[in-house]
Amino acid sequence: MKNRTGEILRKRELERSYFAVYCMSTKINMDDANEEGGIKKLYVFFGCGLGGKKKYISSVFEKELSKTSDWYNYFQTLKKRGMEHVIYALIPKEKEIRDAMKLAYPKVEIFASCENTIEKLEKYNTYKTKEEIYKEVRKLYMAKDEVEYELNYKEFVEKYSKYQFIMELLDGEIRSLRENYRYSYEIRRIVYAYNYIIEMGKRFKRISRHQVYREKEEFIDQCAFFIHSSEAAMHYQKEEWAKVLNEIYEEKKDLIKPYL
Numbered sequence: 349m350k351n352r353t354g355e356i357l358r359k360r361e362l363e364r365s366y367f368a369v370y371c372m373s374t375k376i377n378m379d380d381a382n383e384e385g386g387i388k389k390l391y392v393f394f395g396c397g398l399g400g401k402k403k404y405i406s407s408v409f410e411k412e413l414s415k416t417s418d419w420y421n422y423f424q425t426l427k428k429r430g431m432e433h434v435i436y437a438l439i440p441k442e443k444e445i446r447d448a449m450k451l452a453y454p455k456v457e458i459f460a461s462c463e464n465t466i467e468k469l470e471k472y473n474t475y476k477t478k479e480e481i482y483k484e485v486r487k488l489y490m491a492k493d494e495v496e497y498e499l500n501y502k503e504f505v506e507k508y509s510k511y512q513f514i515m516e517l518l519d520g521e522i523r524s525l526r527e528n529y530r531y532s533y534e535i536r537r538i539v540y541a542y543n544y545i546i547e548m549g550k551r552f553k554r555i556s557r558h559q560v561y562r563e564k565e566e567f568i569d570q571c572a573f574f575i576h577s578s579e580a581a582m583h584y585q586k587e588e589w590a591k592v593l594n595e596i597y598e599e600k601k602d603l604i605k606p607y608l
Contacts, residue, residue: 354568357404357575362426365433365607366395367593368539369405369456371440373463374552376567379560390564391440392552395431396538398607400582400589404575405431407564419448427452433603435596436539440464441521455603459528459539460521462489468517482546488522490542494529501526534592544583 371393378388393405406426413419434453439446441464449456462485469481488504491497501522508514528536551574561567568575584592597604 354565354572357568357572358406358565360429362405362429362431363395363397363403363607364430365398365603366431366435367398367400368396368436368438368541369434370394370396370402370438370541370545371445371461372545372549373410373440374549374556376556376564377560379562390567391445392548393426394548395434396541396583398593398604400584400586401579402541402544402581402583403579407568409564414444416444416447416451419445420451423448423452433607435600435603436535438539438541438545460524461545462540462542465489465518465521468514472511472514472517486542488525489540490533490536491529492533494526497526497529532595534588535595538584538592544578548578 371391373389373391375387375389378386389410390407391410392407394402395405396402408422413422434449434456437449437453437456437458438461439449439458440461446458449458465485465488466481469485470478473481484504487500488497491500504522505515505519508518531539552571555570555574556567593604593608
């Protein structure tokens with residue numbers, strides 16, 4: 349049986365060109381003898397290659413890389429592992445990460461992830477289950493077209509109009525989503541990878557719950573089995589994936605053709 353530890357994930361070569369790179373965050377309890385312990389935010393990077401498969405790339409603590417230059421150096425290490433090009437990226441609302449990625453991969457198009465929206469709604473509103481939050485946010489980020497988005501946005505405003513502070517926290521962020529509707533639904537569906545990211549986030553939380561780690565590698569080791577399982581899954585049908593590549597082929601030919 350093949351070794352399925354996190355060591356394989358950390359050392360393997362990366363694909364040369366990625367259709368999309370996703371950065372998601374999770375929180376884990378740390379017991380570090382050299383630093384203060386407690387809950388720390390861990391950024392986890394995954395990528396969707398030109399074959400349509402999603403694979404783990406790397407992970408890093410929020411406090412490890414605080415400046416744009418630090419993040420730029422981090423992306424350079426990914427280049428050394430083989431990651432030459434990124435077409436789209438889904439990045440949290442962190443200026444340093446976004447700026448560094450644009451410097452490292454000048455042709456990348458960056459989308460804002462829904463993490464901030466979900467965290468704010470979860471913090472300031474009452475839901476019977478978290479699934480209600482996910483459904484509400486998905487309607488804004490993953491509407492079929494701009495018309496549907498406008499209807500969903502109107503519903504959101506009506507629901508939260510009595511909570512002015514929530515609207516001030518999120519309205520600008522949600523309004524800016526309108527810009528993303530210049531992309532087709534098929535492209536947005538892959539870039540946002542909504543269900544995939546929500547499910548991965550849930551699994552990370554389940555594994556980290558009630559456990560203390562000495563280092564992030566220990567956490568990834570524990571996640572390795574389900575990461576490998578997710579990597580083996582086919583997320584898109586071949587015909588469907590070919591249509592998406594064809595849609596962006598002329599515009600992104602130099603990022604696609606040499607790597608197919």
